[in-house]
Amino acid sequence: MTEIANGNGDQTVVRRITCVGAGYVGGPTCAMIAYKSPQITVTVVDMNKERIDAWNSDSLPIFEPGLEDVVMKCRGTNLFFSTDVPEAIRSADLIFISVNTPTKMYGKGAGMAPDLKYVESVARSIAEHAQGPKIVVEKSTVPVKAAESILSILEDAQRRSNNNLTFQVLSNPEFLAEGTAMRDLASPDRVLIGGEDSEEGQRAVAALVNVYASWVPRDRILTTKTWSSELSKLVANAFLAQRISSINSVSAICEATGADVREVAKAVGCDERIGSNFLNASVGFGGSCFQKDVLSLVYLCESLHLDKVADYWNGVITINNWQRRRFADAIVSELFNTVAGKKIAIFGFAFKKSTGDTRESSAIHVSKHLMEEEARLAVYDPAVTEKQMRQELVMETSEKSVNKLVTVFSDPYEAAKDAHAIVILTEWEEFKTYDYARMYNAMSHPAAFFDGRLLFKRKDIEAIGFHFFGIGSAPSHLSEVGYIL
Ligand SMILES: NC(=O)c1ccc[n+]([C@@H]2O[C@H](COP(=O)([O-])OP(=O)(O)OC[C@H]3O[C@@H](n4cnc5c(N)ncnc54)[C@H](O)[C@@H]3O)[C@@H](O)[C@H]2O)c1
Structure with a gap:
């Protein structure tokens, strides 16, 4: 007892x-x-x-x-x-x-x-x-x-x-x-x-x-002062979010130079002082905690008149928002600078794999940006209900826009049919198992593939015929001309 x-x-x-x-x-x-x-x-x-x-x-x-x-x-x-x-x-x-x-x-x-x-x-x-x-x-x-x-x-x-x-x-x-x-x-x-x-x-x-x-085990149960415990939770989430924003900021450098963020992350993460966890570049972090806890820390710093510290942590949020926007902008520019009226298949709406939670999911923000450009979204997620997707998007846009522009599919192949692009926004394992050649054949051409979670290798997707854009690696046309600073 x-x-x-x-x-x-x-x-x-x-x-x-x-x-x-x-x-x-x-x-x-x-x-x-x-x-x-x-x-x-x-x-x-x-x-x-x-x-x-x-x-x-x-x-x-x-x-x-x-x-x-x-x-x-x-x-x-x-x-x-x-x-x-x-x-x-x-x-x-x-x-x-x-x-x-x-x-x-x-x-x-x-x-x-x-x-x-x-x-x-x-x-x-x-x-x-x-x-x-x-x-x-x-x-x-x-x-x-x-x-x-x-x-x-x-x-x-x-x-x-x-x-x-x-x-x-x-x-x-x-x-x-x-x-x-x-x-x-x-x-x-x-x-x-x-x-x-x-x-x-x-x-x-x-x-x-x-x-x-x-x-x-008893040695894993830490006891501290109350305030240290309260602060430790905010700081732990801020450190995790910071690592994601750090590697995402590097992904932008990679896209502009021809370096590959996966190779950079591996090389950097091999240093045991740094470690390899949480170094996956992506379309940005989501979930109910990271953003709110970093903002809470920023607010605490501001309340304590620690303005420089507040600015430092606020940068984590700035980069995250920028990363989502950057990815959505890349979709528009790679699709000949207009997505109006184009069907775009969105694969993944949960904020990460193995959950049906959509709170603060990057998919919501990327979808919103694309809807502002009048794209027609065909959304598929293995764990998120249609009702939940619609609720999230209505909160960010309007019921009228969602009714006009968003269709939710229960079959990814149907979602991709006639689409101009497939956009990966959640790292669900099942996305790796699809027959993308079959999807490609049923899409509008030229067909593009945007990997916001680094689930795929460029060469595999390009071999099918897609035009590929992955976070943190230069688009093909950039690598072909050999981008020089
Ligand atoms: N979700 C995570 O991964 C996670 C991880 C670590 C910590 N946290 C923290 O844990 C807390 C809870 O997070 P969550 O994701 O479980 O939230 P949640 O929204 O899933 O659940 C909170 C529940 O509290 C209930 N509730 C609110 N006020 C109530 C009241 N007065 N009486 C009875 N019920 C009430 C709500 O109805 C809701 O069902 C948050 O502070 C969150 O930051 C969350």
């Missing part, structure tokens, strides 16, 4: 964990805890009934390799999904706050700061419904000192209550990556837990350490 503090110096047992927020983090994380710790009862709650119904059905609300297997093993035994937030708060020893923290789109900090209204509303629910000691854990990605705000709300409830209320707030940011979430959770590089230096704070930290210690 996992032991936790009861505030009196002796110890109690963590039998029940509640997670508020049944999303890409809350669902998989709790499924893993339930699976690895059968002695703990885990309840995942969400205000979104549709999502909870899906968690309780045969068709889970998120696609994540290995997730279904784990959920089916534990659901109904020690893993439960519910919309009854008050009851789940009352019955829990430890509560994860795992709600969304999107970029704020209104008022002070609009377009930069994270919107903490969902985190605050959970803190208020805990303050309202808790009847005994609780360890409250920030699992959501939050700015530095968010734990302090949560604690203020909880301490106010504590002061006004006649119950035996005590609260400890910990930071335990999640580092899983969508697409490999279950592997990441089963064998994390590290688990990070931040807490207060006080005796009670350290007892709460120890209790959460024990939860993870059921399956994570």
